Amino acid sequence: MEYLPLHFKLDGSRVLVVGGGSQASNKAALLVRAGARILFVAPQISSQILALGDAHDYQTGEFEPAHLDGVSLVVAATDNAALNAAVAAAANLKGTPVNVVDSPDLCTVIFPAIIDRSPVLVSVGTGGASPVLARSIREMIEGYLPEGLGRLGQFLRETRPVLKKRFSDIQLRRKAVEKFMVGPGQELAQQGDYAAAERYLYDPEAGVISGEVYLVGAGPGDPDLLTLKALQLMQKADVILYDNLVSEAILSRARRDAQYEFVGKRSGYLSASQESINALLVRLAKSGKCVLRLKGGDPFIFGRGGEELEQLIEAGIPFQVIPGITAASGCAAYAGIPLTHRDYAQSVRFITGHPKNSKVQLPWHEFVSPGQTLVFYMGLAGLPDICKKLIAHGQSPETPVAVISKGTTPEQKMVTGSLGSIAERVLKAQLVSPTLIIVGQVVSAPSRLQGVVQ
Ligand SMILES: C[S@@+](CC[C@H](N)C(=O)[O-])C[C@H]1O[C@@H](n2cnc3c(N)ncnc32)[C@H](O)[C@@H]1O
Structure with missing residues (x-):
């Protein structure tokens, strides 16, 4: 050295x-x-x-x-x-x-190159060999260190005198802090909720009884679209419950020795019911585990995240929700379709196109107003019906449509056409799920933008 x-x-x-x-x-x-x-x-x-x-x-x-x-x-x-x-x-x-x-x-x-989350400080030195190398190592580490680390450091500094009084034995004191660091208390301290965090620090048993759940959006497919927070929690979780929209490439960024459970719906497999997933989350968290519920896109956009949270709240399980890039943003960006290009649209609407939701009466008359982009999730099977309904409610058959399959992944495919022609084109191209349907004049922009994105 x-x-x-x-x-x-x-x-x-x-x-x-x-x-x-x-x-x-x-x-x-x-x-x-x-x-x-x-x-x-x-x-x-x-x-x-x-x-x-x-x-x-x-x-x-x-x-x-x-x-x-x-x-x-x-x-x-x-x-x-x-x-x-x-x-x-x-x-x-x-x-x-x-x-x-x-x-x-x-x-x-x-x-050295430094990461400053005062009072926490990480320094990287190369013995003067290369400041550029030191800086790029710092950038690699930076992404894995939560922004709240400083607040956590400050919390541990402030609580140290009280902790010393409560645990005069240094071994016991160290154990209390170690338990605190793997429980929900340290997340609370990172968020600045010191009062709630103290309970877990001074009463180590509190941290043991209950684990916590992270409801995390994994984005639309490209692992580089994971948020920093998602990556941090993926490294921390004991158990990872994931859907079929979460790819191997994304899972490979999670903690290697975590326990993985597939709870999605895949043809040929028995799929877990929403109720059983909710119950599993509660059971795992109650056994003291950090559970990561990893969902494609954003958990609150057609992700049933709200239902899972209700169960957690009822069971008194601490949780965090981490948003992800929803398919509409990811697919549109990678396909070069600016969803609210101001020459064409002043609003964008996310709609379920799931045929099973036919009980739900969609307000089709509202979808045909001008200056609006429509994004249909889960609409591949119902595409002909969606097009027919829009035309029947007054939308021009010439309205541009794009259907994007496996958006943001290396297998991304896009078929474009009009409301009158798209269903046939998609059938011919044999597009596969997941697919996203974008309807509106913004679809005519990609030819100009495709060269500048991706
Ligand atoms: C149950 S919803 C989940 C949506 C997710 N929570 C989100 O925010 O993107 C599943 C639908 O999302 C859309 N989707 C998700 N990922 C996609 C992708 N990579 N490419 C195209 N569509 C995608 C498809 O419409 C798919 O049927």
């Missing part, structure tokens, strides 16, 4: 920055965040640096070793290599830590 990673407390300390240009300004921005009082020394100091204000000192002139008096850290950030080396040599003589921009050989300390 070339460098020992230590987090340097600079609050109120004096730091010398030699240089007055953009490199000095970049380093200063970080130092200011850490609470340093900076002495800038340079023949010319940029207005950007001067704008840092009275909390800092500015000396226009050449660097002198005396500038090092009373400083805890030195940064040489000039574009003059000889001057930078002289600053480093003077700092070394005094035993003051020094960083020289772009010269790792002259540094006794280096600035």
Whole structure:
């Protein structure tokens, strides 16, 4: 190990920055965040640096070793290599830590790439080998770290004194925090609900009795369309209940040692009833598991997410709902159809086209008003009927229609036509489920947009 990673407390300390240009300004921005009082020394100091204000000192002139008096850290950030080396040599003589921009050989300390969720801080260093590599590693990690980590850190800091009083034995205290970290309390702390989180921390049994459920939207198919939050919870879950719209590619991003249960509807298989899924969610959560209910698209758009939540609420199970990209947004974007292109549509309507829902009387007369895009979910089998009904209610047979199959996946196919012709074209193309039907003038835009999306 070339460098020992230590987090340097600079609050109120004096730091010398030699240089007055953009490199000095970049380093200063970080130092200011850490609470340093900076002495800038340079023949010319940029207005950007001067704008840092009275909390800092500015000396226009050449660097002198005396500038090092009373400083805890030195940064040489000039574009003059000889001057930078002289600053480093003077700092070394005094035993003051020094960083020289772009010269790792002259540094006794280096600035890592950081992920700042204060008080939680993650730093990535490459020993000065490549700041670009450090930054790209930081980006990889960044996505997996929840935004609420800072709130969780703050919560644990604030509750530490009370915890110490309650559990004087350090082993017991550590166990209490470990239990807290795998229970619902830590999610509550991340959300800033400290009062609710405290219950799980001070009474470890509370965290054991009940697990929790994450109702998560997996998006329309492309795994890269998963949200960061979905990915985080997919790594955390003990059990994953998933539908047939959730592909292998998506499941491969979830925790490897989780227990997986398919609860979707697939032809040739016995499908789980909604009631049995609801009961399973409650049973698993009550046994203390973190259960991830992974649904295609968005759980609240034709996803029956609401019904599952009702059962959880009734059973007093804590839960979180994480939205996903719904098929309409995903398919339209990947097909180059702007659902509310302002030249064509001022509203968009998501409609169920499920033939089993024929009991439900859809307001067909409302669907034919101009400037409206219609998106039918679950409409493949009912496509001829949908087209007939729209025409019967006054929609022109020439109205453009697109039918997108397996949208956002490598097997995406699209057939376009008009209300009068689409059913036959789709039959001929042998499109397979899942398919989405988009009706409206916006469908005529793709020829122009296809080149700029995807
Ligand atoms: C039960 S609904 C679930 C919708 C989902 N909750 C959502 O927000 O996208 C299933 C319907 O969504 C549509 N769908 C979902 N994923 C799709 C995809 N990748 N391509 C086309 N249609 C899709 C189809 O209309 C399918 O029949």
